[in-house]
Amino acid sequence: MNLSQLKAFLAVAQDRSFSRAAEKLYLTQPAVSKQIQALEEGLGMRLFDRVGRSILLTQAGNILHDHAHIAFRTLEEARETINQLRGLQRGHLRISAASTIGTYMLPQPLGELKAQFPGIEISLAITNKARVVQQVLNHEVELGFVGPPVEPAELEMEEYLLDELVLIMAPTHRLAREESVGVAELAEEVFILREQGSGTREIMEEELGRVRVNLKKAMELGSTEAIKQAVAANLGVSIVSKFAISLETLQGRLAVARLPELNLRRQLFVIHHGGRTLSPAAEEFCSLLRRSAVVRRKTLSPDTVAP
Numbered sequence: 001m002n003l004s005q006l007k008a009f010l011a012v013a014q015d016r017s018f019s020r021a022a023e024k025l026y027l028t029q030p031a032v033s034k035q036i037q038a039l040e041e042g043l044g045m046r047l048f049d050r051v052g053r054s055i056l057l058t059q060a061g062n063i064l065h066d067h068a069h070i071a072f073r074t075l076e077e078a079r080e081t082i083n084q085l086r087g088l089q090r091g092h093l094r095i096s097a098a099s100t101i102g103t104y105m106l107p108q109p110l111g112e113l114k115a116q117f118p119g120i121e122i123s124l125a126i127t128n129k130a131r132v133v134q135q136v137l138n139h140e141v142e143l144g145f146v147g148p149p150v151e152p153a154e155l156e157m158e159e160y161l162l163d164e165l166v167l168i169m170a171p172t173h174r175l176a177r178e179e180s181v182g183v184a185e186l187a188e189e190v191f192i193l194r195e196q197g198s199g200t201r202e203i204m205e206e207e208l209g210r211v212r213v214n215l216k217k218a219m220e221l222g223s224t225e226a227i228k229q230a231v232a233a234n235l236g237v238s239i240v241s242k243f244a245i246s247l248e249t250l251q252g253r254l255a256v257a258r259l260p261e262l263n264l265r266r267q268l269f270v271i272h273h274g275g276r277t278l279s280p281a282a283e284e285f286c287s288l289l290r291r292s293a294v295v296r297r298k299t300l301s302p303d304t305v306a307p
Contacts (some may be wrong), residue, residue, distance in 0.1 A: 001042050004069045008035035009047065016055045031050065052157050088117040091281040095124050096135045096144035098199050101268060102126035102245040109292060113285050115286065120281045130197035138273055142282045144271045147199035157269040160289060165264035165276055167257045170234035176255035183211045183261045190217040190236035192227050199266075200224075202237045202296070205287045207262040228254065239264065 011021035012032065022029040030100040040047050047061035057065060080179050081090070094112075097101045097106055102124055110122055125135065129146045137152060166180055175181055186208070193215075194201040219236055220228050227238050228245065237260070248254040254283065258264075270286060272278060277288070 001039060005035045005039040005042075006071065009039055009061075009064065010068055010072070012036060012048065012055065013057055013061065018055070086092065086280055087282055088120060088284055090119040091117075091139050091279055093143075093281040093283075093285060094123045094125065094141040095122070095143045095145070095278070097124065098129045098143040098147060099126055099194070100133055100163075100200060100241045100244055101145040101147075101160075101161060103224065104241065105268075109285070109288055113281075113288055117281070117284070128195060128197040129199035131203070133271070136273055139273060139276065142272060142276070143285070145268065146271060147203065147266050147268050149272055150269055153230045154274055154290055155271045155276045157271045158286070159293075160268045160270045161293060163266050163268050164242050165239050165266070166201065166245070166255050167237060167239055167259055168228070168231050168245055168248075169237045169257070170232055171252060171255050172234060174235065175237075175257060178257045180260050181257045183208070183259065184215050186213055186237075186259075187216070190219065191215045192221060192230050192236040192238040194218045194224070194227065195220060195222050200240060203264065203266055207264060211261060 006241070008021065008025060008027075011024050015021050018029050018032050018036075022032045025032065027119050036047065042065070043060065045060040046058050047064060049056045049058055063072075076305065087178075088100050088162055095106070096102075103126060106124065110124065112269060114120065114122060123141075125132075125141065132141075132144040133150065133155070134154065137154060147163070167175075167186075169176055169297045175185060193204075205215075217236075219230065221230060224240055227240060228248055230236065230240050232248065244255070245254055249256055270289065272282070
């Protein structure tokens with residue numbers, strides 16, 4: 001049974017005529033008869049009775065008639081749904097992002113996407129870098145947002161934006177009035193760290209290791225928000241993305257200093273599985289991010305980190 005046979009069957013059933021069905025389908029009458037014969041042979045039952053000049057559906061023909069209509073209606077609905085996906089009238093965009101990116105960087109562009117295409121459903125999972133990579137590899141999400149490095153060969157990546165990590169401390173901390181801090185000052189500080197697997201922790205430990213600064217006193221917390229609260233309470237210092245602290249610095253709850261001896265600028269990436277075709281919603285979101293990046297490059301001076 002195939003669609004051509006079903007189309008021929010429905011045309012004959014509607015017009016009760018092989019010749020009129022042939023005209024409607026732009027086929028010869030023998031071609032239509034052959035389609036019906038093949039369909040009957042495949043089902044092992046007659047679909048039409050020829051009584052004089054009349055063509056009547058058999059009981060099997062009536063059953064197939066009802067189900068064939070449902071099948072073609074379902075196919076038409078599928079076509080319409082696909083057209084809606086193409087036109088971004090509907091769809092589901094599944095994203096996973098490392099904590100800092102998902103909490104502080106993605107809400108604005110996702111809001112812009114939703115405003116333009118309200119029919120798109122958006123799911124955003126916020127976790128650590130290691131879990132984001134795994135979710136993309138497992139096809140649990142379409143897009144992932146992480147910092148470097150991204151190693152699995154199955155992944156394709158595109159630059160998203162440039163981030164900078166900064167040292168944060170309580171306003172009453174001894175280093176709070178400094179605009180920049182030397183790494184030697186960090187050796188005796190209590191550091192509050194993200195959990196293993198965090199991209200922020202990776203780059204911080206890599207750079208501190210490069211300049212041979214060991215973190216002898218440390219506290220580990222599971223989120224940037226928890227770290228900010230702990231630092232504001234003067235339980236220690238930390239290194240976080242400057243995107244994560246704009247409100248706290250404005251309110252005077254945190255002090256910030258740069259660490260010029262460390263390379264704490266990092267390129268953030270959007271990643272997806274190289275074997276998957278991105279949905280129209282994912283393609284549109286990536287295009288939106290590219291347009292935003294062009295605007296940032298045009299409006300920022302060369303020495304300014306993109307917000």
